[in-house]
Amino acid sequence: MDANNCQYNNKADLLRAVENCKAIAELFALVKNNNIDMRMQTLCSASNIPPRLLEYDSTASLEDPLIRLKEVVTLAVENQFG
Secondary structure: OOOOOOOOOOHHHHHHHHHHOOOHHHHHHHHHHOOOOOOOOOOOOHHHOOOOOOOOOOOOOOOHHHHHHHHHHHHHHHHHHO
16 A cells, blocks of 8 residues: 555554655655644643753664654554544
């Protein structure tokens, strides 16, 4: 099934499609085309937290952001279609 233009009928197929995404753009298309409700996660006192520089790890894999996004989308699918 193509993630760019397909609506999945059950949660198992949708979760499988999330896992099979090879690029962030493909994952975003899947979220958009299947109306997956994504919410930002915030802290109650986020405005009271002092700003800090993000740590950059040059040895980190380029797949890390994709893996993290897949985890968030999987949680959203579990919550939305549970």
